[in-house]
Amino acid sequence: MADYKEGDMVRVSSKGREYSGIVMPSRSDKIVLKMKSGYNAGLSLDGADVTVVERSPQPPKPARKAHPHNPGLPNISILSTGGTIASRVDYRTGAVSSQFTADDILDAIPELxxxxxxxxxxxxxxxxxxxxxxxxxxxxxxxxxxxxxGADGIIVTHGTDTLSYTAAALSFMVRSPVPIVLVGAQRSSDRPSSDNAMNMICATAVSTSDIAGVTVVMHGETSDDFCYVHRGTKVRKLHTSMRTAFQSVNVPPIARVDYATRKITPITGYVKRGEQELKLMGDMETKCALVKFYPGMSPEIIDYYREKSFKGLVLEGTGLGHVSTKWLPAIEKAVSAGITIVMTSQCINGRICDRVYSTGIDLLKAGAIEGEDMLPEVALVKLMWALGQTNDMAQVKRIMQHDYAGEIHWRSTV
Incomplete structure (x- = not known):
């Protein structure tokens, strides 16, 4: 077995076949190659023979540019968690490099x-x-x-797949007098169609604006014209790969940001800079789960979580918030055991109302809590947060049915 490393050009002989390519990073026990076709192949090393064809060259480190402090500009903190916006693939070596420091980002996007x-x-x-x-x-x-x-605003760089969960979590845990803006990218910076620079520039515009609290800033349309500012508790990724994947659900976006001029045009009301005092409420209960109901699903799943001593469940029911009538005894038993159960809907738009049909009425009698118009993932994060603040079930119910961060709108307009 050859001593290879990421970026090397290798030839792998396995089961009578040969594969050639550049060694890519791998999180498993397989070797991952980027082949000439542009596709990646993951190959088991069991019984394989690996030959290094060419060692990866070590590119010189670029000189670091100076970014002097300008006392006339606001001070923004960038908190990096990873994701596509902070990564770049070097197709010459096959290696992935992360650009996550403030200087890295300024080097890549000098307009900032x-x-x-x-x-x-x-x-x-x-x-x-x-x-x-x-x-x-x-x-x-x-x-x-x-x-x-003393930061005048916060930008959080984040992978897009679970960005909305983090936005919801921060919305409940941090009451902020300044903007906290989450931003990501659907496509890495090495691609001509990358959205990272535009998203980051628009996010910076929002971080220096008067829009306080937690928001998500992402592409607003397929062209590079503007971004939308979404409320942190009302946004969801609705497409796997399009740059316009993020959309506000049940409410309009807060504002739009023109890419060329950086002008912010409000669409709905919002908490303004300085209107609320800074407060951290960071405790969370991790023994909570999100359960998506489907026809014929056994209620034993509720029994499982009860037996595992979970503290809270969010059910993603059908329509107005329904599950099979066969689930009622298991739900009632779970509630009696001290588990908070919140009902949400699989529908994208609309709100829960368990007082229309008999099934819903029986669910309320069993102890389920209506999740109003909260997205299921937002309800899950909020329940984790609520149970982190108190273990009193009556108080948890009051928290879940109270609007803390724009997660509940009492009048559906969308």
Missing amino acids: GDMANFNGRVLSMIFSEDMDASVWQNLARACHEEIKN
Whole structure:
């Protein structure tokens, strides 16, 4: 077996076939090659023979540009967690490099230097699917600390796949008098269609604006004209790869940001800079789960979570918030055991109303809580947060049915 490393050109002989390509990073026990076709191949090393054809050249490190502090500009803190916006693939070597420091970002997007002074902190460098409550809590503490130390705004760079979960978590954990803006990219900076520069410029414009609290800033249309500013508790990724994947659900966006002029045009009302005092409420209960109901699904799943001593469940029911009538005894038993159960809907738009049909009425009698017009993932994060504040079930119910961060709108307009 050859001693190879990322970026080397190798030839792999396995099961009578040969594969040639550049060694890519791998998170498994397989070797991953980028082949001439442009596609990646993951190959088992069991019984394989690897020959190094060409060693990866070591490119010289580029000279670091100076980014002097401008006392006339606002001070923005960039908190990096990883994701596509902070990565670049070098197709010559096959290696992935992360551009996450403030200087890296300014080098890549020099226009930012005319908008603000930046201070960068790397909190994690993980795929967004590896996010969990501990990362959210660390991020919330970092936001609180940066604002206490005088930051005029916060930008959080994040992978897009679970960005909306983190936005919701920060919305509940940090009451902020300044903007906290989450931003990502659907396509890495090495691609001609990358959205990272435009998203970052628009996010910076929002971070220096009067829009306080937690928002998500992403592409507003397929062309490079504007970004939308979404409320952190009302946004979802609705497409796997399009640059316009993020959309506000059940409400319009807060504002739009013109890319060319950086002008922000409000669409709906919002909390303004300085209108609320800084407060950190970072405790979360991790023994909560989100359960999506489907026809014929066994109620044993509820029994499983009860037996595992979970504290809260969010059910993603059908329509107005329904599950099979066969689930009613299991739900009632779980509630009696001290588990808070919140009902949400699989429908994208609309709200829960369990007082229309008999099934819904029976669910309320069993102890389920209506999740109003909250997205299921937002309801899950909020329930984790609510149970982190109190273990009193009556108080948790009051929290879940109270609007804390724009997650509940009492009048559906969309």
